[in-house]
Amino acid sequence: MSVLVLLAAIAVLGAGGFALARGRALAAAADGAARLHSLPAYYGWYGALWSALPGIAVIALWLAVSPSLLPSLALAPGIGVPEDPAQRELFWNDVENLARGNFVAEHTDDAVRITAQRYVALRGRALTGALALTVLLGLAGGAIALRGIRPTLAARVHVERFLRGVLMLSSTLAILVTIGIVLSLVFETLRFFDVVSPREFLFGTEWSPQIALRADQVASSGSFGAVPIFVGTLLITAIAMLVAVPIGLLSAIHMTFYASVRARDVLKPLLEILAGVPTVVYGFFAALVVAPAVRDLGGAIGLSVASESALAAGLVMGIMIVPFISSLSDDAITAVPISLRDGSFGLGATRSETIRLVIIPAALPGIVGGFLLAVSRAIGETMIVVMAAGLAANLSFNPLDAVTTVTVQIVTLLTGDQEFDSAKTLAAFALGLTLFVVTLALNVAALRIVKRYREKYD
Amino acid sequence: MTERSEANPGARWASPAMQDHLRRRHRAERRFRRAGAIAIGFALLGLATLLGSVVANGWSAFRTTEIRLDVSFDPALFAGLAEAPPGERDALLAGADYAALVRNALRALFPAIEGRQELRELTGLVSTGAREELRAMVTADPALIGATRALWLPADDEVDLYRKGRISRGVTAGDRHLSDAQLAWIDELAASGRVRATFASGFFTSGDSRDPERAGIWGAVVGSFLTLVVTLTLVFPLGVSAAVYLEEFAPKNRLTDLIEVNINNLAAVPSIVFGLLGLAVFLGFFGLPRSAPLVGGLTLALMTLPTVIITARVAIQAVPPSIREAARGLGASPLQVVSHHVLPLAMPGILTGTIIGMARALGETAPLLMIGMVAFVVDVPHGIRDAATALPVQIFLWADSAERAFVEKTSGAILVLLGFLIAMNGTAIWLRRRFEKRW
Numbered sequence: 001m002s003v004l005v006l007l008a009a010i011a012v013l014g015a016g017g018f019a020l021a022r023g024r025a026l027a028a029a030a031d032g033a034a035r036l037h038s039l040p041a042y043y044g045w046y047g048a049l050w051s052a053l054p055g056i057a058v059i060a061l062w063l064a065v066s067p068s069l070l071p072s073l074a075l076a077p078g079i080g081v082p083e084d085p086a087q088r089e090l091f092w093n094d095v096e097n098l099a100r101g102n103f104v105a106e107h108t109d110d111a112v113r114i115t116a117q118r119y120v121a122l123r124g125r126a127l128t129g130a131l132a133l134t135v136l137l138g139l140a141g142g143a144i145a146l147r148g149i150r151p152t153l154a155a156r157v158h159v160e161r162f163l164r165g166v167l168m169l170s171s172t173l174a175i176l177v178t179i180g181i182v183l184s185l186v187f188e189t190l191r192f193f194d195v196v197s198p199r200e201f202l203f204g205t206e207w208s209p210q211i212a213l214r215a216d217q218v219a220s221s222g223s224f225g226a227v228p229i230f231v232g233t234l235l236i237t238a239i240a241m242l243v244a245v246p247i248g249l250l251s252a253i254h255m256t257f258y259a260s261v262r263a264r265d266v267l268k269p270l271l272e273i274l275a276g277v278p279t280v281v282y283g284f285f286a287a288l289v290v291a292p293a294v295r296d297l298g299g300a301i302g303l304s305v306a307s308e309s310a311l312a313a314g315l316v317m318g319i320m321i322v323p324f325i326s327s328l329s330d331d332a333i334t335a336v337p338i339s340l341r342d343g344s345f346g347l348g349a350t351r352s353e354t355i356r357l358v359i360i361p362a363a364l365p366g367i368v369g370g371f372l373l374a375v376s377r378a379i380g381e382t383m384i385v386v387m388a389a390g391l392a393a394n395l396s397f398n399p400l401d402a403v404t405t406v407t408v409q410i411v412t413l414l415t416g417d418q419e420f421d422s423a424k425t426l427a428a429f430a431l432g433l434t435l436f437v438v439t440l441a442l443n444v445a446a447l448r449i450v451k452r453y454r455e456k457y458d
Numbered sequence: 459m460t461e462r463s464e465a466n467p468g469a470r471w472a473s474p475a476m477q478d479h480l481r482r483r484h485r486a487e488r489r490f491r492r493a494g495a496i497a498i499g500f501a502l503l504g505l506a507t508l509l510g511s512v513v514a515n516g517w518s519a520f521r522t523t524e525i526r527l528d529v530s531f532d533p534a535l536f537a538g539l540a541e542a543p544p545g546e547r548d549a550l551l552a553g554a555d556y557a558a559l560v561r562n563a564l565r566a567l568f569p570a571i572e573g574r575q576e577l578r579e580l581t582g583l584v585s586t587g588a589r590e591e592l593r594a595m596v597t598a599d600p601a602l603i604g605a606t607r608a609l610w611l612p613a614d615d616e617v618d619l620y621r622k623g624r625i626s627r628g629v630t631a632g633d634r635h636l637s638d639a640q641l642a643w644i645d646e647l648a649a650s651g652r653v654r655a656t657f658a659s660g661f662f663t664s665g666d667s668r669d670p671e672r673a674g675i676w677g678a679v680v681g682s683f684l685t686l687v688v689t690l691t692l693v694f695p696l697g698v699s700a701a702v703y704l705e706e707f708a709p710k711n712r713l714t715d716l717i718e719v720n721i722n723n724l725a726a727v728p729s730i731v732f733g734l735l736g737l738a739v740f741l742g743f744f745g746l747p748r749s750a751p752l753v754g755g756l757t758l759a760l761m762t763l764p765t766v767i768i769t770a771r772v773a774i775q776a777v778p779p780s781i782r783e784a785a786r787g788l789g790a791s792p793l794q795v796v797s798h799h800v801l802p803l804a805m806p807g808i809l810t811g812t813i814i815g816m817a818r819a820l821g822e823t824a825p826l827l828m829i830g831m832v833a834f835v836v837d838v839p840h841g842i843r844d845a846a847t848a849l850p851v852q853i854f855l856w857a858d859s860a861e862r863a864f865v866e867k868t869s870g871a872i873l874v875l876l877g878f879l880i881a882m883n884g885t886a887i888w889l890r891r892r893f894e895k896r897w
Contacts, residue, residue, distance in 0.1 A: 067745040160793045167703035170696045172713075174720040174767070177760050181731060184738030247497045254494025267498060274505050276879060278821030280850040281512065281872050284857045288865065289511045319504035326501075350483055352490035373726065380728020382824035387857060407730050411827055414737065432734040436727065443726045 002066075002127045006059050006134055013138035014052035017145065021047020024149045038156035046155040049162060050145035054137030062130050070126065074119035095119055185436060188429030195423045196224045201430060203227060207393035207404075209413060209424050224427055226434070228393035232403030236314045236385060237378040239399055243318025244374060248325025249367065253355055255326075256333055275323035283387030286316035291388055298400060306402035308390040314399065317384050321374050328373065332366025333359060365453035369446040376442035380435060382407040406431050512869050512876075519870025522658035522671065523613040523621045525584055525647060527563040530606035531596065535559065539603070551597050556589035557581070560611070567652075568643065579640050583647075585612040587660075587672040610654065615670035615863035617644055621653065624866070635862075661870060665836045666852065670863035673856070675871050677838045681751055681831070681846030682820060688755020688842055689762060689819050694812055696759075697766030698801075701808075704767070705774040706796050725764035732761040733828025741829060748830035752842040757825045762815040769811025773804040778897045806893030813886040817879050823850040849875050 022044035029036045036043070071092055091112065098116040149155075193201070204225015251271065255264050291312035298305030305311070336359050344354040360367070390402030391412055413428040470476060535555050542550050561581050565571065571580055588611040596602055616635045619625045625634050627641060636644075647653050665677030708714040736757030740746045746753050777800050785795040801808075826832070831847050832855060839846035847855070849871065856868040 063744075156791060160791060163793060164703075164707055167699045167707060171700035171703040171708070171717055171767075173696060173700065174717055174724060174764065177724060177735070177763070178720050180739055181727070181735045184735055184742075185731075188738060247500050250494045250497035251501055254491070254498055258491055258494055267502075270505060271501060274501065274508075276817070276821075276883060277508065278823070278850055278875060278879070280821070280823045280853050280857075281508070281876070284853065284868060284872065285508050285511060287857060288515070289507065319501070319508075322501050322504070350487045352487045353483070355490070376726060377728075380730065382728070382730045382827075383854065386824075386827075387854065407728070407824070410730060410734070411824070415827055415830075415832055429734060429738070432731055436731050439726065439728055439731075440723060443723055447722070 002123070002130075003059060003062070005127065006055065006062065006130060009131055009134050010052050010055035010059070010138070013055060013135065013142065014048040017047035017049075017051030017138075017142045018044040020142065021050075021145055021149055024146055025151070025153075025155070028149065029151050034151035036151050037154050042155040042159050043149055043153070045159045046153075047142060047145045047149070049159065051138040051142035054141050055134040058130055058134045058137065066123075066126060070119065070122055074115055074122050091115075099123075181436065185429055185433040188426050189433045192423065192426035192430045195426070200224060201226050201427075205395055207409075209409075209427055222423065224423070226406075226431065228395040229404055229406055229409055229431070230434075231395055231397065232310065232389070232393065233379055233405040233407075235310050235397060235399065235403055236317065236389060236405055237375060239311060239314025240317035240321055240378045241371070241375060243315055244321035244325050244378075245371060247318070248322045248374075249329050251322070252326040252329040252333060256330060257351055257355060271323045271326055274319065275327075277320075279320065279381060279383040280387070282316050282320050283383040283385075286312055286384055286388035290316050303400060305400045306390065308388060308402040309400050310389065310403045311399040313385050313388040316388065317378055317381055320381070320384065321378060324377060325370060325374050328370030329363070329367050332363040332370065335366060336362045365449050369450040372442050372446035372449070376439040376446075379442075380407065380439050382411060386411050406435050410435075512872050514869075515865055516869025516871075516873045518622045518624075519661060519866045519873075520658050521622070521655045522660065523618040524610040524654055524656055525613050525617075526608055526610050526652040526654070527560065527584070528566065528606055528608050529559050529563045529592065529611075530566075531559065531603045532562065533604050536596075536603050539600075547600075548597065551600060552593060554593075554596070556592045556596075559592055560584050560588050567647070576639065579637055580643065583614055583617050583640060583643060585614050585671045586669055587612050590672075610656070612660070612671055613653070615861065618671055619863055619866070620644060621648075621655065622866075624862070661867070665838050666834060666847070666855070667836065668834075670859075670861050670867055673864075673867055675849065675852060675874060677835060678847050678849045678852035678871070679874075680838050681754075681835075682848040682850075684751035684839060684842050684846065685754040685758060685826075685848055686816055686820060688752055689759045690812070690816060692756065692759040693762050693766050693815065697763055697812070697815075698770050698808060700763075700767050701770035701774055702796055702801070705771050706800065707792070721764045721767055725768060728824075729761055729822055730824040730828065732757055733825030735760065736825060736829045747843050747845070749833045749835070749845040749847070750843050751839065751846050751848075753829045754826050754831050754846075754848065755842065757829055758819040758822060761822065761825060762819050765815040765818065766812055769814070770804070770808045773807025773811065774800060776807060776897075777803045803895070806889050810886045810890045813882050813889070817882040817886075820882070821850055821875065821879060823848075823854055826851050827854070849878075 022040050024047075025036060025043035026040055028034070074095070075088070075092065094112045095116045096119075098112060099120050201224050204223065205227045206223040206225045207228050209222040209224060251267075255267055259267060291307060291309065294309055294312045294315070295305045295307050298309075340358055340362060341354055344358045345351075349357070385405045385408050389408055390404050391408065392402060393404050393409075394401055396403055410428045410431050413424050413431075471480075535558055536550070539547065539550055561577070564580050564584065565577070568580060571577060591611065592609075613621070616625065617640075620636060620641065621644070625636065644653065660672065661674045663676050664672060664674030667673040704714065704717065708717075736753060740753045740756055741748060746756075781799050781803065782795050785799045786792075790798065826848055831851050833845055833847065834855070835845050835847050837844075853868055853871045853875065856864045856871065
């Protein structure tokens, strides 16, 4: 709400600046003595920028400061504000709800009410201040812009330089996001490694992150050896790739070399549907249809299959990855020059011989690159395994057992209601960092392979 | 020629050895071809079972069972209403025993039934939502008190399942939630025309609920919509300006290279990592509210940004340089070239990419789990700071529920989600066909 008020003020200031500056530029050139350097609208934009930009700076300041500053000011000690941080957070929740006029639990005590009143008053004052600052700075900026407007002013150049700056800033956002990911993961992971040693995390074989509810509880430290999780992830990924690679590669080959144009026009979109189905749907399918079917089938031939077997999750994940593999291998195959194919046919090779002995070797870097990208995708896939794979960390290579994966553990560690700093939540960030590093390495490797080993033809 | 063939008899096509060799090669060819067809068959089989099981489970979610009861609004249950001061009337009306109204109406139909256990089973046929409906009716029109109305009231989810044939009588009584007596009553009601299947409007208009027959997707749809609005308002301007900069203005230097490498890598980062980023930065650092579409939209915006930048760049690249040169030749500034010519021409491609990115964001679940959008939210959210859930997350929550009836709800919600996705992708394809230019 408060930001909307500021935005409205900025819009008014900008519109005013635009109209005044444009009018002044036109008036300056009206006598015909001088020609304007730029189109009149550029003078308008020049004025609008000068009057609106200070306000945008104020908003940025407001967004950065107010969420932390206002509560700390409002939560003055003395009237029964709890000291304990967790209690304090609950207390603050009540205050915020009350301040927003929402229904609060009936046992609202006076402390909450007083704090809420103080918070509302404080926020009102801060908002008035921010608004006054916006208007004052905007007027000042507008005045400076208006004073500077004369026909020789290169308004267009100024405005365009500013816009180019904005364009450049938005393109650097990608770097900021990467930095944000790395920093947030690394910081939390370092804090996790204060509690659990990196050696135990990377090489320990026992994973049971049961942190005690009370500090004095027996066996209050869980164990955080992530090897069973890594093994489980690899097992499911391997099953998925065993399904996806042959199906994906063969169907790409079939569609490129054997299928008629009409069949391809039907088959390709159908495969693309598989790529567009949300992963949560695959997860539901795996849990509802595939897992029971696999269990029953195993039971029928006398095998004991866990009801959340790695096989079921892997199978469904494989189906999900088929279109990915197929389209990447399709790209790699069609990139092989037609002359190679024709040469092979000319020597009397059959189609399958051409494909196996000429096309695939030539397309191999692209295919391997696609394979690595698919592995990275399978490792990072979340919903299928959350819904169809197990929670218990069994160190097992048997596809019929229930295993767990990195992503499953991240979700289970973080979806409960718990404080932000417990070893459990920090462990999730350590797993997230591992995931990020591994997928990043796979992607970089894939790009390298494609670049390095691609044969240059013609 | 003949001499050489005689010198190397194996190369003579007519020789039996050569014929045999050729046959083997042709067999291998057929095998290979068949393997390809089988691979495609497997993929299509996967697709068919996936969609088939969802449709088979989900189509009935759009129908629901109702029971017609002659509800008499017994004045005795609203005792004290006439004397009550106007200020307390609403509270009195809201607090009346509406369960008794339903119970009495059912008892009137089955007068023979005695005993607490049997009576409880009988009232169990009607959804607890029936009370809410009666309460809403009476609060809206207190004149109903004293009257008797024939009303269609929602049935319990188990009754609904039975009527849809998803619970069969053949199952032993211990394995189903309905007793033999209850099944008999339902059949009796049905025989007297008091049971009907009707369009489940509640499924589309209500929020989540613990009772399957009262749970709907509207709250999740609104949550998804608000989330996507936040995502779109951020990702479209940012993505397009980044693409314009990289394609039209960026000098070839290390910073540009770094940006490009970053974009390509971000596009392949698992979505759950973006969830962790959102959790650490938006919730932990900026202190934004948990479970809110605002945070969900921000997180998904960061996730879809690389996709949008990449597709927008492809669309901008497709605009031929001759157009830029012509505009420059007529005196346009670099920025005017972009804003007057390149961007309008590239816009269909950019929009197509954006819609596809939005469709991906709509189907995304994992990052939203990280930022707490898995909360059980009954109310339909009103703003981007309210607690909300999204459609795929609702599917995930329902899929986790124990009640049998939620399987149907889950599949129904999946059908709605797939419908939205098909509509979005269809729009993207239409845009591409309609406006794509070939130079």
